[in-house]
Amino acid sequence: MGTDRFPAVVASGAGPASTVTLTDADLPDGDVTVDVAYSSLNYKDGLAVTGRARIARTFPMVCGIDLAGTVRSSAADRWRPGDEVVVTGWGLSETHPGGYTQRERLESGWLLPPPPGLDLRRAMAVGTAGLTAMLCVLALEGAGLRPDPGEEVLVTGAAGGVGSIAVALLSALGHRVVASTGRAELEPYLRDLGAGRVVDRAELAVAPERPLGPERYAGAVDTVGGTTLASVIGQVRYRGAVAACGLAGGSELATSVLPFILRNVALLGVDSVRCPNALRTVAWSRVASDLPAAVLDRVTEVRPMSDIHALAQEILAGSVRGRVVVDPHA
Ligand SMILES: NC(=O)c1ccc[n+]([C@@H]2O[C@H](COP(=O)([O-])OP(=O)(O)OC[C@H]3O[C@@H](n4cnc5c(N)ncnc54)[C@H](OP(=O)(O)O)[C@@H]3O)[C@@H](O)[C@H]2O)c1
Numbered sequence: 535m536g537t538d539r540f541p542a543v544v545a546s547g548a549g550p551a552s553t554v555t556l557t558d559a560d561l562p563d564g565d566v567t568v569d570v571a572y573s574s575l576n577y578k579d580g581l582a583v584t585g586r587a588r589i590a591r592t593f594p595m596v597c598g599i600d601l602a603g604t605v606r607s608s609a610a611d612r613w614r615p616g617d618e619v620v621v622t623g624w625g626l627s628e629t630h631p632g633g634y635t636q637r638e639r640l641e642s643g644w645l646l647p648p649p650p651g652l653d654l655r656r657a658m659a660v661g662t663a664g665l666t667a668m669l670c671v672l673a674l675e676g677a678g679l680r681p682d683p684g685e686e687v688l689v690t691g692a693a694g695g696v697g698s699i700a701v702a703l704l705s706a707l708g709h710r711v712v713a714s715t716g717r718a719e720l721e722p723y724l725r726d727l728g729a730g731r732v733v734d735r736a737e738l739a740v741a742p743e744r745p746l747g748p749e750r751y752a753g754a755v756d757t758v759g760g761t762t763l764a765s766v767i768g769q770v771r772y773r774g775a776v777a778a779c780g781l782a783g784g785s786e787l788a789t790s791v792l793p794f795i796l797r798n799v800a801l802l803g804v805d806s807v808r809c810p811n812a813l814r815t816v817a818w819s820r821v822a823s824d825l826p827a828a829v830l831d832r833v834t835e836v837r838p839m840s841d842i843h844a845l846a847q848e849i850l851a852g853s854v855r856g857r858v859v860v861d862p863h864a
Contacts, residue, residue, distance in 0.1 A: 535776070537554070538557055538558065538634035539555050539557055540555070540556055540557075540637055540714045540862075541553050541555055541556075541575055541635070541636065541812075541839070541857075541862070542554060542556045542596045542631075542634060542635035542636070543583060543596065543597045543634035543635070543839060543842050544556075544594045544595065544596055544773055545582055545583070545589070545590045545594065545595045545597055545627075546583065546584060546593050546594045547566070547593050548588075549585045549695045550581045550583060550584055550585045550843065550846075551582065551597050551842075553724065553840070554580070554594075554633065556596075556633065556637075556763075557751065557788075558637070558661045560789040561628060561631075561637065561638065561639040561640055561712050562706045563639070563641045563667075564630075564633050564641050564642075565608065565609040565610045565641065565642045566605055566607070566608045566609070566610055566613050566619075566639065566640050566641075566642045567604060567605070567606045567607055567608070567637065567638070567639045568601065568603040568604065568619060568621075568635065568637070568638050568639070568641075568645075568647060569603050569604045569605075569606045569637055569642060570602075570603040570633055570635055570636055570638055570717055570862055571577075571603045571604065571654040571655070571656060571658075571683060572601070572602050572603070572654055572655055572657075572658040572859050572860060572862070573598040573601045573632070573633030573634055573661075573839075573860040573862060574598075574600055574601070574633075574658040574659070574661035574662065574663070574837075574857065574858060574859050574860075575695075575837075575842075575845050575846075575849055575854065575857075575858035575860055576599055576661065576663050576849075577694075577695070577782060577850075578585060578627070578662075578694060578699070579597060579598060579599055579627070579634075579842075579846070579849070580654060580845075580848075580849035580850040581665055581850065582595075582597045582599075582627050583597050583634075583842055583843060583845075583846035584626075584843075584846045584847060584850060586850060588688075589627060589628055589686075589748065590627065590628060591628055591777055591845070591853075592629070592672075595627060595628075595631060595679065596627065596631035596632050596633075596634055596635050596638070597625065597627045597632055597634045597706060597842075598623065598626065598627055598631075598632035598633030598634035598635070598659065598860070599626050599627045599628075599632055599633070600620070600621060600622040600623070600626065600633055600636060600661045600662045600663050601620070601621050601626070601632065602618070602619070602620045602655075602657040602658045603618075603619060603638075603654065603669070603848075603853075604616060604617065604618055604619070605617040605618075605619060605645075605757070606637065606783045607641065608732055609642075609722075609734065610642035613642055613698075613844045617636065617647070618647060618648055618654060619644070619645040619646065619647060619648075619660075620645070620646055620647075620648050620654075620660045620712075620818070621640055621644050621645055622661065622806060623662060623806050623807035623808065623809065623822075623829045624641070624644040624807065624808070625807065626716060626804075632814075633862075634839055634860065634861075634862060635862055636722070636772055636862050636863060639672040640733075641791055642718055643811070644717070645663045645675055645792045645813065646814060646815060646818065648747070648806060648817045648818070649819045649821070649822035650822060651822045651823075652818075652821070652822050655859055656693050656830055656831075656834075658859045658860075659830050659831070659833070659834040659857050659859050660699065660818075660821050660830065660857075661695075661857065661859075662694045662806055663694075663695030663699060663857060664695070664699040664830075665778050665806050665809075665817055665821070666696050666731045666804060666806040667696045667697075667699035667700040667701070667755065668703060668817040668818075668821045668824075669756070669777075669804045669806055669813070669817050670696075670700060670755040670777035670802075670804050670818055671700065671703050671704060671707070671777075671781055672813070672816065672817060672820065673775070673777045673802040673804055674687075674753045674755070674775050674777050674802070675694070675835055676765075676802075677753070678775070679709075679752060679753040679774075680774060680801075681707055681708035681709045682710075683708075683710065683775045684753065685709075685710065685751075685752035685755035686709075686711070686712045686730070686750065686751055686752065687704050687709045687710065687711055687712065687751060687752055687753045687754065687770075688711075688712045688714060688750070688751045688753075688754040688755070688766060688776050688856070689704065689711060689712070689714065689729075689754070689755045689757075689785075690714045690735065690738065690754070690755070690756045690757055690758045690762050690763075690766060691703050691714070691715075691723060691731075691735075691756075691757035691758045691780060691782050692714055692715045692724055692729065693715045693717050693720045693723065693856070694750045694757060694782065694854065694856075695854070695855045695856060695858075696755075696779060696780060696821030697713070697715075697755070697757050698724075698727060698759060698833045698855070698856040698857065699821075699825065699830075699833065699857070700703055700755040700757075701713050701724060701727045701728060701729050702714065702727045702728055702825055702826075702833065703825055704728070704755070704819070704828045705727060705728020705729065705745070706824050706825060706826060706829070707824060708782065710730045710731075711728055711729045711731075712729065712730065712731045712732070712751070713727075713729035713731070713732045713733070713778060713837070714731060714732075714733050714734075714737075714738055714762075714854065715734075715735055716734070716735040716736070717751035717855075718732075718734065718819075720855060721758060723855065723856075726832065727828075727829065727832075730857070731746060733842075735762065735854075736760070737765075738758075738762045738765040738766060739762055739765075739783070740761065740763070740765070741761050741763050741764065741788065742768045744794060745767075745768050745789060745790035745792040745860070746768055746793060746796065746797065747765070747768040747769045748769060748771060748777060748791050749770070749771035749774075749797070750770075750771070751766075751769055751770050751771065751774060752771055752772055752774050753770065753774050753775050753776065753777075754766045754770060754775075754776045754777070755776075755777050755779070756761035756776055756777065756778045756779070756780065757780030757782055758780060758781075758782050758783035758784075759778065759780055759781035759782070759784050759785055759786075759787065760781070760782055760783040760784025760785065761783070761784065761788070762783050762784075762785070763776070763787055763789075764787060764788055764789045766795065767773075767789050767793045767799060767801060768793055770793065770797070770799045771797070772798060773798045773799075773800075774797070774799055775795070775799065775800040775801075775802055776799065776800070776801050776802065777804050778801060778802065778803055778804065779803075779804040779805075779806075782852065787839075800854070805854055830857075832856075832859050833855075833856030833857055834856060834858070835856075835857075835858055836859045836860075836861055837858050837859070837860060837861065838860075838861050838864035839861060839862045839863075839864065840864065841859050842860065845858060
């Protein structure tokens with residue numbers, strides 16, 4: 535397609551998004567225009583592209599909650615044409631058009647340079663999911679979690695995007711990682727990422743009989759929510775912490791105050807969308823330094839944007855493994 539007309543995946547109302555042709559006249563307000571090199575596939579993208587849940591607040595809306603690319607033009611002092619940038623969250627695909635396009639216009643304050651060592655493809659291999667995994671690790675560290683050979687850290691939804699990167703990061707940092715998954719066939723994959731033990735997610739999916747279960751874990755990254763999160767909270771040891779970032783299994787939370795007031799367990803909320811830039815910068819730099827590039831490459835596949843409808847169905851069905859980078863030029 536020529537430089538002035540480009541494809542984008544656009545939600546136009548109830549129902550699935552469709553691929554349409556846009557021009558610069560369709561771009562939103564903003565002070566920086568970016569040539570998009572890559573976007574990525576996240577759970578929220580699955581919801582937006584299929585129309586399963588209303589993610590966009592206004593229509594039409596370009597889908598894709600993150601992007602990496604090169605500045606094409608800029609009215610902001612901070613950015614010059616040719617600069618490489620990454621954008622995650624900030625309402626992309628909700629209140630501002632997102633990354634499933636070859637060109638986007640954005641607010642300069644949302645842009646960050648990819649950290650040294652991460653090219654644009656790897657930056658989107660990390661993407662929103664990987665950044666969120668790192669924010670969870672930072673939250674656990676802030677609550678006092680340190681690697682300890684006598685202790686285990688749990689990751690739920692372990693074979694998904696956030697989960698895979700959380701397993702790999704925690705393992706690279708020296709933690710003994712327990713991966714909870716519904717896909718037993720992915721045990722070799724999870725062990726390769728550094729999980730020392732793999733448990734069946736069904737064990738956590740039943741409502742706990744008592745709010746205080748056995749003290750199994752020093753900390754946990756939970757991407758599942760619902761009954762799973764309630765079970766996890768009850769299995770964290772005295773003064774341990776749970777970073778809760780997801781709802782792949784449900785958004786309700788039926789628990790008790792007992793784990794908090796008798797075990798001093800900390801429930802740490804993690805949001806990547808409105809996360810301040812200072813914390814994002816720390817998280818990106820820690821991902822670049824702590825996650826081996828070879829491991830990131832092993833959890834990643836690059837797929838053409840033309841596959842997005844199938845991919846959206848797959849991520850909602852829980853059948854995507856690790857991270858998918860979306861190439862809007864293919
Ligand atoms: N707070 C934030 O800023 C933020 C940012 C990014 C993502 N999230 C949330 O984090 C979650 C994970 O996102 P993602 O992009 O990593 O999605 P994903 O790749 O689809 O991973 C989710 C994983 O959860 C597990 N799962 C799916 N359905 C389940 C169910 N019904 N019961 C139990 N486990 C289930 C599956 O893991 P197994 O196959 O291993 O069981 C699946 O791979 C989503 O809820 C997403 O909305 C939040």
